[in-house]
Amino acid sequence: MTDLTPSSSLPRTVVPGGIVDPVASARAELKAALAAIEIKGNVPRRLEQASQRGIRRTRAFAQRNPIGAAAAVAGVAAVVGGVVWVIARAVSR
Template identity: 70%
Template sequence: MTNSDSTSIQRAAGASSLPKTAVPAGILDPVASARAELKAALAAIEVKGNVPRRLDKASKRAAAKARVFADRNPVAAVAAAVAIAAAVGGVVWVVARALSR
């Protein structure tokens, strides 16, 4: 069975709407079923284990939420930015002071 054969089986089973971590139903061939399960397991491991991609997606979501918050309430956004800057500055000051002693 070639890769294109398994793709046609997956299309016939309606796999085009499934996420890449799901195993399509209706595969009768045990070898094709095992391959589909392995492919789904490897995809799930890759999704969970790819920390840089997950961090990138999380930072993009946080930036989008921050933009929406800033558009809805600009005064609170400025206050939050000042508070975050003060907190980061305080942490840096504490660490620098501890290292200098």
């Protein structure tokens, strides 16, 4: 998902073409570079977007295949339970 400016359909990280003035061109390049750095460097925002995508995909899968979703939940629960059991057993020895 790219961030779009309200005035155009170009992403914020693209330098618009047709700029003749070298100062305006440099400003546009700097603005695009800073926007790209902000997008790449904003890890909490990227994690939020990735988790929202994962939630949407999981819900869509559960609606398409409820038995498969139940099996996946049971499998994950079994794996987590097994890991907890192994850790508890190792700690108790």
